[in-house]
Amino acid sequence: MxxxxxxxxxxxxxxxxxxxxxxxxxxxxxxxxxxxxxxxxxxxxxxxxxxxxxxxxxxxxxxxxxxxxxxxxxxxxxxxxxxxxxxxxxxxxxxxxxxxxxxxxxxxxxxxxxxxxxxxxxxxxxxxxxxxxxxxxxxxxxxxxxxxxxxxxxxxxxxxxxxxxxxxxxxxxGALEIGDQEQDPCGFYWTEGVRGLGWAVNAVPTLKGGSALGIASPPAVRLPSGELVTPGIADAERLQGFAPGWTAPAVTAAGVRQGHRWKLVGNAxxxxxxxxxxxxxxxxxxxxxxxxxxxxxxxxxxxxxxxxxxxxxAPVSTWPVHEPYEDLKNFLTDSRLLSARATAGFLRRTGMGRLRFPPGFLDDVESHLDRMGGWAA
CATH class of the missing domain: 3.40.50.150 (Vaccinia Virus protein VP39)
Structure with missing residues (x-):
């Protein structure tokens, strides 16, 4: 081939x-x-x-x-x-x-x-x-x-x-409904909030390539505890089916910015x-x-x-098979807490549009911001 x-x-x-x-x-x-x-x-x-x-x-x-x-x-x-x-x-x-x-x-x-x-x-x-x-x-x-x-x-x-x-x-x-948003991690895009959210139960929304400047654009995940985290690049590689570290040679051999790895994974x-x-x-x-x-x-x-x-x-669905589903919680080994600045920015945008959010979601976002130091932080 x-x-x-x-x-x-x-x-x-x-x-x-x-x-x-x-x-x-x-x-x-x-x-x-x-x-x-x-x-x-x-x-x-x-x-x-x-x-x-x-x-x-x-x-x-x-x-x-x-x-x-x-x-x-x-x-x-x-x-x-x-x-x-x-x-x-x-x-x-x-x-x-x-x-x-x-x-x-x-x-x-x-x-x-x-x-x-x-x-x-x-x-x-x-x-x-x-x-x-x-x-x-x-x-x-x-x-x-x-x-x-x-x-x-x-x-x-x-x-x-x-x-x-x-x-x-x-x-x-045939398509399946995956997970329970009350008990499972839910993915969304913290960079959105006005016209879209990308909400996904026990999954992340489609991974993106990030900006042309090599700035990463990972999604966020609301954990059942109410905490908000963002997957790391190794998590993203695994979410695309690659081994963790697959894109590391882009930095070590080509000298591109670390954030460029997100573009490579998002476009893969x-x-x-x-x-x-x-x-x-x-x-x-x-x-x-x-x-x-x-x-x-x-x-x-x-x-x-x-x-x-x-x-x-052809009258077929987007799910040709039902392979054993792997929970999102097992793909967050390289994650970190969503920063106060990112959380506050997301909350501001949610007040600028007319989106409807899952029950309790914005309360969790506000609580997470408080834990991260609040609006002052």
Whole structure:
């Protein structure tokens, strides 16, 4: 396989669990390249996808978690033709130059289904069909694989020779309600409070990449005791399925700021998502659902497939499996108390909007501020 926009190797690591061997990697971020060099020392590593002339002739799978900055609600939302997300066309250029790999795996944020009334998806699917691919995609939630992070991502699988539908749609377990907000830790974003909160029971909301200046943007967690803590970088790595310390080479070898590790983790592909795709590629068993036509111009659903101009929705959930769920409390080994300044700032913002908060939550926030020294602190 080949990994384009490889980040810190989430797709490659998860697929490796099922026999896929990485022949070539491409990544432009210096910190991410340091991580890849450390963990994939024998793999050819390229810097700029626009300068990559070809992929190895024997490539069976190309994986591409192409940049989401122009597609994300947290980014610029410039669209699929934006300077970063438009790089997906480089993937199509590289697979066009060869007879083509058996599989093309693309990963990105769910907002790409909505942005520009679905223009990003139309761009990608039209390009794939022009290249002779049958494509399928599914939005999946990291919690389905046991990780206490409410993280949804689009996984798109395409092939010129294989049917991607049994791989992505052959298993569906249905969404679950996880935990009890009275008894379990609950994650939220302390940087919000006016228009959003990101509240998640026995989970953290989607980990973010932080600021362009390398300033970390971790979520907060309200413990059952009422204390507020923020996960550390090692906790975040584990919440993405990596071993703690996975991104340390970004600092030790590339010399980037410590906060840049949050960007690397927040932009990464969950290892367990990739592991699930690898398991399905190895054994695409199961019964595929009855598909329904998708009218031109209709919103893109949670899952769909297409070929030769025909597009159909797949009635499946974002939870393909129910892997044993791991409680959030076990992922807070590197946490620290939320500071008085951060707590006070959050409380100020809650008074500026019209959000409704879970019963007792703001009382806990005020009590935590008192324990941290109050408004004076």
């Amino acid at each position: 080949v990994g384009l926009f490889a980040g810190i190797g989430g797709l490659e690591l998860g697929l490796a669990h099922h026999g896929w061997h990485t022949e070539l990697l491409c990544e432009i971020d210096p910190g991410a390249r340091a991580v890849l060099t450390h963990h994939f020392p024998d793999v050819e590593l390229h810097t700029d996808v626009t300068r990559l002339r070809a992929i190895p002739a024997r490539t069976e799978l190309v994986a591409a978690g192409f940049p989401c900055q122009d597609l994300s609600q947290a980014g610029r939302t410039a669209g699929i033709t934006g300077p970063r997300s438009g790089l997906v066309d480089e993937v199509f250029r590289l697979v066009r130059r060869k007879r083509g790999p058996r599989w093309l795996l693309i990963e990105n944020v769910p907002f790409m289904l909505q942005l520009g009334r679905g223009a990003a998806m139309r761009h990608i699917t039209i390009a794939l069909e022009e290249l002779g691919y049958t494509w399928a995609y599914r939005v999946v939630d990291a919690r389905a694989f046991g990780l206490p992070q409410r993280r949804q991502r689009v996984l798109m699988l395409a092939s010129r020779t294989e049917d991607p539908r049994p791989v992505l749609f052959g298993a569906d377990a 592909v969950s290892v367990r998502m990739a592991d699930w795709v690898g398991s399905r590629l190895a054994a695409p068993d199961g019964t595929t659902p009855e598909y329904l036509p998708l009218a031109p111009g209709a919103p893109w659903p949670v899952a769909a497939w297409g070929h030769n101009g025909v597009t159909q929705r």
